[in-house]
Amino acid sequence: MTASHEIETLLRETAEKLLREKKVNLFLGYEKASLPFRTAPLFLTAPEDAQRLAWNPFCSANLAVYLPRLFKAPADAREAALAAPPTVGMVLKGCDARSVVALIQERQLQREKLVLVGVACPGMVDMLKAQRAVRGCEVLGAGEDAQGNVRAVVEDGTEVTLRRAEILADACQECRTPMPSIRDIMLGTAVENKDTGVARQRTAEFGSKPLDARWACFQAMLSKCIRCNACRQACPMCYCKDCLLDQTRPKWVSAGSDISDVTIYHLVRAFHMAGRCTQCGACARACPVGIDARLLARKLSQEVEDLYGYRPGEGIEATPPLSTFAMDDPQEFLTEPSLIPAPYHPAGEAQQGGRAQ
């Protein structure tokens, strides 16, 4: 795999060239942020600023979230005449590419207006995990060593090495396609896509608990939620202009952090993501109180894959599973009337007769 600093150099050259040759009006990338273990999104318009672009183990944000608003449909003919959609260049990892594909599928982006600069992603660092790994020490700066591990300078000036594999974000540990599936330009060498099986293992782990334990666990997690909607804002697939959760007539989900409202919020949002979520981990990363919103999305993704053989963000031509149907879709979940005797009592409790007596 190509080292990060080489990719960084290539990336700066590429962005500079694209902007100078007017192939793009805007280039989306990352720049160094003021805090360690972080990067900030960078919106480049001038070729001479390309030196600000960064590529390091902290480029975790999903830049696809900014795209739908750039390609927003004009309100009327006058607005359409004033502003043509821009041509946007963008650096993208495997997960960003999945989001871009899903957005093109849903007709939120115009493929011909995008110049996609792909990088094979070695997995990005989770800021919280990294902070935990330095055991609460103040970190003055962080970088990457030759092996791809993270080196951090802590408050007393000593340097510590954090093994990358241990501080990878959850979503990156589960990632099956670190190679961007669509790209116009590829920087560095390719990596192989492979299924680590971690996602299924995590789903199975939660799913194997008894029903009430699952509920207790779920509620304990959600009790921290402050309904800031950061998970929704960070999500590239949450682009609805009028979100169901914001509607007041009728009000489907009340505002406020009452536990039942919070639960409904997360269930509705997860359900809206069914068959669309590209597992980029933006929601979990955005959460200020550490809720793993991916718990539900992960389960639904696997369910969609098992039932309908569909993986979001992997083919522009594919039809999202919930916008279509098959005559022979599985329907074992349906309730059938029970004639004598009803078999639903697991404890073998004697059943009172059938229906017609």
Add this chain to the structure above:
Amino acid sequence: MSQTQSVQQAASEKGWEPRIVAFLCNWCSYAGADLAGVSRIQYPHNIRIIRVPCSGRINPAFLLRALQNGADGVLVSGCHPGDCHYISGNLVARRRFSLLKDLLQYVGIEPERVQFTWVSASEGGRFAAIVEKVVEQVRHLGPNRKLVKTL
């Protein structure tokens, strides 16, 4: 004593009656429920019917909202596959409901709280049997305390 009466009696002893909200499609299931009534088929009176144009009209938020507002169970019924008045509304809904049921079970809500079925306009008997089954299952589970909003 009919079964309905015996069920009512048993429930009044416990002092709690399940409340089931039923979302029925206009073209098949609502007519099926109507037929059950016209044919004087007895079934538990625990359901409150909401008529919707098609099972494809039902947003999962409707069902969650019903449970939040105090329903002990939700029943959704549409036309049999192939019979939809809008050709494919129930087929699109089928995928949705299948995932919703899995999701709710995954987070720890009893699967019997949310039930889906098909009832055609000529199946009054089937409708009554379904309602009996759903009411009985929800009665067995007890009141819905998980999603309901308490102030």
